[in-house]
Amino acid sequence: MPIYEFRCETCEHQFESLVRKHDESVACPACSGDQLKKLISAHAVGSTTAETPCGNAPCSPAPMCGGGGCGG
Numbered sequence: 001m002p003i004y005e006f007r008c009e010t011c012e013h014q015f016e017s018l019v020r021k022h023d024e025s026v027a028c029p030a031c032s033g034d035q036l037k038k039l040i041s042a043h044a045v046g047s048t049t050a051e052t053p054c055g056n057a058p059c060s061p062a063p064m065c066g067g068g069g070c071g072g
Protein backbone atom coordinates (compact mmCIF):
# COMPACT_ATOMS: atom_id res chain seq x y z
CA MET A 1 0.00 0.00 0.00
CA PRO A 2 1.60 3.27 -1.08
CA ILE A 3 2.44 5.82 1.52
CA TYR A 4 2.52 9.34 0.20
CA GLU A 5 4.16 12.27 1.79
CA PHE A 6 2.36 15.56 1.67
CA ARG A 7 3.28 19.10 2.46
CA CYS A 8 0.62 21.59 3.28
CA GLU A 9 1.08 24.76 1.29
CA THR A 10 -0.97 26.67 3.81
CA CYS A 11 0.98 25.95 6.99
CA GLU A 12 3.92 23.96 5.58
CA HIS A 13 3.13 21.02 7.82
CA GLN A 14 4.54 17.84 6.35
CA PHE A 15 2.97 14.47 6.94
CA GLU A 16 2.54 11.01 5.50
CA SER A 17 -0.71 9.44 4.54
CA LEU A 18 -1.83 6.19 3.06
CA VAL A 19 -3.61 6.80 -0.20
CA ARG A 20 -5.49 3.91 -1.69
CA LYS A 21 -6.91 5.81 -4.60
CA HIS A 22 -5.28 8.47 -6.72
CA ASP A 23 -8.20 10.78 -6.26
CA GLU A 24 -8.61 10.16 -2.57
CA SER A 25 -8.80 13.49 -0.84
CA VAL A 26 -6.36 14.21 1.93
CA ALA A 27 -6.52 17.10 4.31
CA CYS A 28 -3.79 18.60 6.40
CA PRO A 29 -3.99 17.22 9.94
CA ALA A 30 -2.68 20.50 11.30
CA CYS A 31 -4.95 23.04 9.65
CA SER A 32 -7.42 20.89 7.69
CA GLY A 33 -6.29 22.66 4.55
CA ASP A 34 -6.45 20.92 1.22
CA GLN A 35 -3.72 22.85 -0.56
CA LEU A 36 -1.33 19.93 -0.42
CA LYS A 37 1.71 19.17 -2.46
CA LYS A 38 2.19 15.47 -2.91
CA LEU A 39 5.74 14.32 -2.40
CA ILE A 40 7.15 10.92 -3.12
CA SER A 41 7.79 8.87 -0.05
CA ALA A 42 10.89 6.78 0.29
CA HIS A 43 8.70 3.98 1.55
CA ALA A 44 6.80 3.88 -1.69
CA VAL A 45 9.76 3.88 -4.06
CA GLY A 46 10.06 0.50 -5.66
CA SER A 47 6.40 -0.23 -5.40
CA THR A 48 4.72 -1.02 -8.67
CA THR A 49 2.05 1.52 -7.93
CA ALA A 50 4.37 4.32 -6.88
CA GLU A 51 4.76 7.35 -9.05
CA THR A 52 8.21 8.83 -9.17
CA PRO A 53 9.08 12.29 -10.40
CA CYS A 54 11.49 10.65 -12.81
CA GLY A 55 9.13 8.37 -14.66
CA ASN A 56 10.93 5.17 -15.47
CA ALA A 57 14.31 6.44 -14.35
CA PRO A 58 15.90 4.62 -11.42
CA CYS A 59 15.94 7.43 -8.93
CA SER A 60 15.25 5.49 -5.76
CA PRO A 61 18.39 6.71 -3.90
CA ALA A 62 17.34 10.29 -4.55
CA PRO A 63 13.64 11.13 -4.36
CA MET A 64 14.20 14.39 -6.15
CA CYS A 65 16.13 14.14 -9.40
CA GLY A 66 17.54 17.64 -9.52
CA GLY A 67 21.10 16.44 -9.82
CA GLY A 68 20.65 15.00 -13.26
CA GLY A 69 20.82 11.39 -14.30
CA CYS A 70 17.12 11.20 -14.88
CA GLY A 71 16.61 14.49 -16.63
CA GLY A 72 13.81 13.16 -18.77
Ligand SMILES: [Zn+2]
Nearest residue numbers: 008011028031
Ligand atom coordinates in the same frame (compact mmCIF):
# COMPACT_ATOMS: atom_id res chain seq x y z
ZN1 LIG B 1 -1.80 22.81 7.02
